[in-house]
Amino acid sequence: MIWEPSFKRTNTDEAVGTYTDVLTADYEANTNYDVTVAKGDLKLRRLPSKVLNLRPPVEAGRNGSARSAAAE
Known part of the structure; x- marks a missing residue:
């Protein structure tokens, strides 16, 4: 049976910045495979x-007085 790893964060910070080694994976162990999980970085950007x-934009009327124009 082929298993699917699940990925998760190990921190709860939400501020903009780079968080080192906070991404990881969980998996179901299988004696047929040697699995190594390498943690990853998370970068949150604004x-x-x-x-x-x-x-609304204002246009000059024919007599020079200001009038409002309808928005498109």
């Missing part, structure tokens, strides 16, 4: 934020 302009 996603770029988007700036939203919530004010």
